[in-house]
Amino acid sequence: MLETVDFSEEPLPKEEYKARRDALTERLVVLQQQARAAGVGLVVLFEGWNGAGKGSRISDLMYNLDARATSVYVTENINVADMAAFPGNSQGVTGFFPSMQQFWNALGMRGTITFYDRGWYTTSVQRMLYTQFGDVKIKHGKVKRPKAAVARAVHEAAEERHIDALRGALASAADFEKQLTDDGYVVVKFFVHVTKEAQRKRLTRLREDPATAWRVSDGKMATIGEYEEAYRLYDNLLEGSDFSYAPWHLINGEDKRRANIAIAETLVDALSRALAAAPDPAAAAAAAKAQANSAGSLDEAPIEGRSADVQAAIEQAAAAQAAEQHAHAPRASRFRIVSKLPSLDKVDHTLSLEPDEYKRRLKAQQERLNKLEMEMYQARVPLMVMFEGWDAAGKGGAIKRVAQALDARAYTIFPSPAPTKPELLHPHLWRYWTRLPKAGHVGIYDRSWYGRVLVERVEGFASNAEWARAYDEINEFEQDLVRWGAVLLKFWVDVSPDEQLARFRARQDDPAKQWKITDEDWRNRDKYPQYKSAVEDMFRLTSTPFAPWIVLESDDKRFARVKALEIINDALEARLHGE
Secondary structure, eight states, X not given: OGGGOOOOSOOOOHHHHHHHHHHHHHHHHHHHHHHHHHTOEEXXXXXXXXXXXXXXXXXXXXXXXXXXXXXXXXXXXXOHHHHHHOGGGGGTOOSSSOTTHHHHHHOOOTTSEEEEESOHHHXXXXXXXXXXXXXXXXXXXXXXXXXXXXXXXXXXXXXXXXXXXXXXXXXXXXXXXXXXXXXXXXXXXXXXXXXXXXXXXXXXXXXXXXXXXXXXXXXXXXXXXXXXXXXXXXXXXXXXXXXXXXXXXXXXXXXXXXXXXHHHHHHHHHHHHHHHXXXXXXXXXXXXXXXXXXXXXXXXXXXXXXXXXXXXXXXXXXXXXHHHHHHHSOXXXXXXXXXXXXXXXXXXXXXXXXXXXXXXXXXXHHHHHHHHHHHHHHHTOOEEEEEEEOTTSXXXXXXXXXXXXXXXXXXXXXXXXXXXXXXXXXXXXXXXXXXXXXXXXEEEEESOGGGGGTHHHHHTSSOHHHHHHHHHHHHHHHHHHHHHTOEXXXXXXXXXXXXXXXXXXXXXHOTTTGGGOOHHHHXXXXXXXXXXXXXXXXXXXXXXXXXXXXXXXXXXXXXXXHHHHHHXXXXXXXXXXXX
């Protein structure tokens, strides 16, 4: 691709440049305000050679744009010394956080412009070069006891961590850009190209000026001698990431006037196209409902005292809506799915523990987890434990027993209440990309990113198209987490409808527990067919080998708590003690 850049063009005359620049700037300023009103987000990535002028191009744009709706994120070079000294290297953990998290953190809301001064491609190339030629040695051994279900999942996660570094990074980049464009953002990618001689002259001039010498390190000067090798790498990278939904725009960085004009024209065209596109009425209606936090409910009557005819009508309508929603779910995932899927119809509701056995096993598993957590911290392995399930199934109690075994400084419990307005103005996974545990720590999720395909699907807070594509977006997210090095466990806490009803009534009759029961909880019982269908689709489309679903049978809460602890401990031991 780089060979298509024409360096032979005559410099643009100043008068012509000024007239074109002023007209484009005026148009871009107007389009920014229109995009802000329409909720169109613009992501602008600048990649290119050292000394090509990426920062200057961004500065020229920023001078005229509304700073209240514009931000710039500067991607730093990886710190080789820190990477070499990172304790998680031997466990295949790539850093304190996933490399893509910084870019999700920096992402502005829809309606704003986010400039990235270098980004996920720079980070990908640097990590790839260091992994291949640096001093980091990642353990590639197999996990002990692969016949155990938990160990098999840990082994699959290890396989994900050991894929080619650049291939994995490009897949993450493609996922990131596709999720943004699907969510209403416009992604514009520029590569600022210069010849080797132009790069040498610019870096030398910067190095010799006392005011700018700090910007050009010895390492940056040394890259001039690696131009040809880097050229081949960049060219392959550009061709491999020139996606239809986020194509590359190559810029001649040797003529700043032509560069500024080309960049402004590209941004004007991209925003004009986005604003001219017809809005999605279904997505707009779902967004309005989510903003108001209202529930798309069926016609309801009071729970108590319903006639048989009323109850039958409610159940019939619920079943019809469940079938209609299931029809919109994808038939398959592009990810490999485990062969033995969990199913709500196969849950054994009779499993239980006697109180004495529960106390003994609970104590033993908590002591085991406490020791493993200290080992996990030293190895800098992140642990993410996610609990989904029915209302009153016992998620909170299970979380308490896990947290009780941990150092209070080592874990964070992340609840998932209704999204805030800023969260609704970002892609749905943004709120979880920004809520990850640091490597060596534990993140416990009381409900999770699966809200998109559960409550948002059932209640109409997301359109059919939005929740249907979320299954693989979630798989992409989880794949990034395990490639980072996280131990990721996903629990579905299950309880029978009869036991749930008994717990609801017990809460309602106990003044100390009445705060746990709401009108919405009662209403959700009427939507059992819709939620059951949503759960089965969730199992079918997101139970990947590296992050399979695990059912906690919770008609007896004691049984579920001990099972959760045993599985967490087994997963940590398989990860930490594998050969």
